[in-house]
Amino acid sequence: MVSVQESEYWRWPEQIWVDESKDWKNAEVISCGIDLGSVSTQAVIMLDGELYAYANMRTGTGSVASAEKAINAVLEKIGDMKRENIHYTVATGYGRVSVPFANKSITEIACHGRGAVYIYGDSVRTVLDMGGQDLKAIKVDSRGKVVNFLMNDKCAAGTGRGIEVVCDLLAVPITQAGELSLKVDEEPEPVSTTCVVFAKSEILGLIRKGWSKEKILAAFFNAVASRVVELLERVGVEPDFAITGGISKNIGVVKRIEDKLGLKALKPKNGLDPQLAGAIGAALFARALYLKEQKKKK
Amino acid sequence: MRIVVDGKEIEVEKGRLVDVLVNSGFYVPNLCHHPNVSPASKVKGRDAVFRGKEKINGTVGDYDGCGLCYVKINGNLVKACEVDVEEGMNIITKDDEIERIRKENLAKILANHPHVCITCPYREGCDRISCTFGYPTEERCCDLFPKCELRFIAEFIGVPENTPKYVFKDLPVVEEKLYRWDWNYCINCTRCVRGCSEVRGAEALSFTVVNGGIVVGRTAEDEIKSGCKFCGVCVEICPTGVVRDKKKHTNKWRESIVEKVLPQLKKVFELNEENIKNVPESPGVFRLYDENMEIVYIKGAPNLREALSEEVGRAKFFDFEEHEMFTMRESELIQEFLQKHGRMPRLNDELDDLFDDL
Numbered sequence: 001m002v003s004v005q006e007s008e009y010w011r012w013p014e015q016i017w018v019d020e021s022k023d024w025k026n027a028e029v030i031s032c033g034i035d036l037g038s039v040s041t042q043a044v045i046m047l048d049g050e051l052y053a054y055a056n057m058r059t060g061t062g063s064v065a066s067a068e069k070a071i072n073a074v075l076e077k078i079g080d081m082k083r084e085n086i087h088y089t090v091a092t093g094y095g096r097v098s099v100p101f102a103n104k105s106i107t108e109i110a111c112h113g114r115g116a117v118y119i120y121g122d123s124v125r126t127v128l129d130m131g132g133q134d135l136k137a138i139k140v141d142s143r144g145k146v147v148n149f150l151m152n153d154k155c156a157a158g159t160g161r162g163i164e165v166v167c168d169l170l171a172v173p174i175t176q177a178g179e180l181s182l183k184v185d186e187e188p189e190p191v192s193t194t195c196v197v198f199a200k201s202e203i204l205g206l207i208r209k210g211w212s213k214e215k216i217l218a219a220f221f222n223a224v225a226s227r228v229v230e231l232l233e234r235v236g237v238e239p240d241f242a243i244t245g246g247i248s249k250n251i252g253v254v255k256r257i258e259d260k261l262g263l264k265a266l267k268p269k270n271g272l273d274p275q276l277a278g279a280i281g282a283a284l285f286a287r288a289l290y291l292k293e294q295k296k297k298k
Numbered sequence: 299m300r301i302v303v304d305g306k307e308i309e310v311e312k313g314r315l316v317d318v319l320v321n322s323g324f325y326v327p328n329l330c331h332h333p334n335v336s337p338a339s340k341v342k343g344r345d346a347v348f349r350g351k352e353k354i355n356g357t358v359g360d361y362d363g364c365g366l367c368y369v370k371i372n373g374n375l376v377k378a379c380e381v382d383v384e385e386g387m388n389i390i391t392k393d394d395e396i397e398r399i400r401k402e403n404l405a406k407i408l409a410n411h412p413h414v415c416i417t418c419p420y421r422e423g424c425d426r427i428s429c430t431f432g433y434p435t436e437e438r439c440c441d442l443f444p445k446c447e448l449r450f451i452a453e454f455i456g457v458p459e460n461t462p463k464y465v466f467k468d469l470p471v472v473e474e475k476l477y478r479w480d481w482n483y484c485i486n487c488t489r490c491v492r493g494c495s496e497v498r499g500a501e502a503l504s505f506t507v508v509n510g511g512i513v514v515g516r517t518a519e520d521e522i523k524s525g526c527k528f529c530g531v532c533v534e535i536c537p538t539g540v541v542r543d544k545k546k547h548t549n550k551w552r553e554s555i556v557e558k559v560l561p562q563l564k565k566v567f568e569l570n571e572e573n574i575k576n577v578p579e580s581p582g583v584f585r586l587y588d589e590n591m592e593i594v595y596i597k598g599a600p601n602l603r604e605a606l607s608e609e610v611g612r613a614k615f616f617d618f619e620e621h622e623m624f625t626m627r628e629s630e631l632i633q634e635f636l637q638k639h640g641r642m643p644r645l646n647d648e649l650d651d652l653f654d655d656l
Contacts, residue, residue, distance in 0.1 A: 094625045097600050107646075109629060114653075134626075135425075143653040149636050152425040153626055195428065230427045234441050288652035 010164035011058075012040075012174050012246065015273070016077045018053040024081055027052075029290055032086045033282030034102060035111065036067050036095030039132025039160050040246060042279035043070035045078070045086070049287050051118075053078050054276055059132075063098030067091070071101065088290035090282040106285055108278050109138060109149050115281030116244050117144030119274055120266040125238040128228065128257075129277070130247035132160040135228060137235040144281070150235040155195070158224040160246045162196040163253075166220055169203055170213050181217035181252035188215050190223035199223075217252060225256035232261065242266040244277035299385040304392070315389075316367050316378035324391050325561045327400060327451045328367035329407070329485070331379035332535055334555050335492035338363040339380065343505040347515030348524070349481050350472035354513050356506030361488055365403035366451065368396050375399070401458040407485050408452060409462040411538065415439035416452050422630045436466040440483060440539035444637040447537035447558060448485065454561035474521045476528055476544055483538045486514045490532035490541065497535075498551050502526040531555060562591065564617040569610060577603040582620040583627045586613035586645065593635060595645035598628030612645065 024030060027047035035042045037059060044054045055073040059066045075081050083101060091099035092111040099105070108129075116127040122142040129136040134153035141147055156162050167174040188211075191202050199220065206216050243265050247253050258264055268274050300309055303324050310318050317333050319326050330338040338361050346355045367378040370390040390396070408416075414433045415421050424430075426438050443449060469481040486505065491514060494503040502524040505514045518524035530548070532541045534555040566587060567573040577584075582602045586595040586609060594613055599605030602618050609616070621627040635643055 094623070096625055097598075107625075107629060107632065109632065145653055146636075146642065148640065149633055150425055151629060151633055152427065153630065154420045154424045155428050155430055157428050193428075227428060231425055234425060234427070285652050292651070 009173050010168045014057045016055045016073050018077045029287050030086050031283045031286035032089040033279040034091045034099050035278035036093040037132050041066045041070045043074045044279040044283045046283040063095035067099040088286040090286040092278050092282040111278045111281030113138050113140040113146045114144040115277035118280050119268045119272045120242040123240045124242045126241045128243045130245040137232050157195050158227045178250035178252035180214050181221045183214045184218045188219040191219045221252045229260045240266050244274045246275045248274040301387045303389045315381050315383045318383045320559045326367050326378050326391050330364040330487040332489050335496045337380045338488050347506045348519045349470040349515045356508040359507035361512045366400050368399050400455050404455050405458040405461040411485050412437050412464050416449050417457050442539040444634040450560040478542050483540045486512050489535045493531040493535040497531045498529045500525050500527045566615045566617045569616045574606045579603045580620050581624045583624050584618040587615040589614045593643050596631045598624035
């Protein structure tokens, strides 16, 4: 008998948003940032350096198609804006060279630093980017300029993809996993490995042992947090501290990182989505690059 | 004065042979040598040293050196760190015999130092916190890996196939007020010993001969009693990660320690149209170097030849590697550079003025 999985629990909701209170026709510079990541793709439109609209989509199989999908989604949401209206586009993320409509590509290290300062304010000095397939600890100055950087892209432990796999295994919708993991009376021992492959078999063992979903999630997120804190300590955590990337929306992971560091992570200004950091940074660079070009022409 | 190196006649200033060769672009691997201090074999040890509270008894003796910098002068094997350059020397920096000796001596050093990371295919882009191959933490390299001198030299010479497996000995990890000593990483090169006495005039570090080998340690059971003057020269001069600052401090002694020239692990070409024609039209990462061989730019591109042809005139040399995941590889190489230099490569920083409008 063939069993069909009815729900894909890892699926996080795609989002498309526009600030209806603004009119793009009044803007001097319309800049666009595309962050083409391994798991998610964001397209951001900024008006004179202020966030105007964005789309946060899952990355599909084709990089070019994923970038097209995100920019089309955001333009459709805005309604009357066309690609020609955008003055400058900067692409970032692993797929940054696969964005045919971008004027320039910039490394995501620089974009995340810059975007984090926009989202969290200029007091941020240490940015932890918890991406789909890698972890990055970035130290920045008050302008968001990178002064140090440490990453791991060789191991998916503690990354977004790892959490997706676990949610699927436990049949817990990924948006609820963080909350659920906090509903334990006592924090269980962390799972012994955050390795996605090994954690999978360890978790199956825990399910057989009769552990609740809450408890397993707690044990897994506890391990993820420990692994991340180790990385942060390597680069040296200097307050203020902020988390970007999709996992920053997982309260279960964030709270455990805060507890282990003995330090609170900053809250985003105006409820901005920290998964947009890379794309916002790219759009801010796009604006600066456009202004620079205009200056040269004069 | 004029000398001949590997068949090429060159004009050089006087100095210790190893430094002269390295600074003239003929890299000779060398580990126990450091330009700020005298050769290893010139120093006498003591009958005992301390690693924390642990006293290590041995005999007074001397240390022969790492044995990696052998070259041939007029056909005779000589350690390049022990002689000064002389007019008319005819030097060979590399042949089968020299390479064999270097490998033999390197294997002995690596046997007592963690080295799985040096041979790992994933060594770049890894933070050494979790290991894909499951090696235990104590067998892995430390976080100084991106700038570790031993690692660069091992990669240059090539890790010998007969290198014994490293066995963790659980040596003392000593917490002092300013420094943390993890003696598990010590290769007993005595650079700290010579730095302590020759640069700062203290005698807080020494070595003793045990079973024909040497063991480096403090001259007393704690830093105060050993006469440590807290200059931090030992941190600056150590080629591995034995002694680390608990709180970074600086002073004139520390600043006087020059940065050692590390080997170029990849072949570098002059940046001109002729050389670029030989670059494949495939995805990969290239690096640009200035006339002093300092990396000034790191960039990944879907078409190496096309991307490089736009760079002519921006730098003096380049190297490249083919890599499917070139944007990721670019980040890895930038990470390595940042950790080594504490800043971005100069031309990667061209975005600097884009921050001005904040």
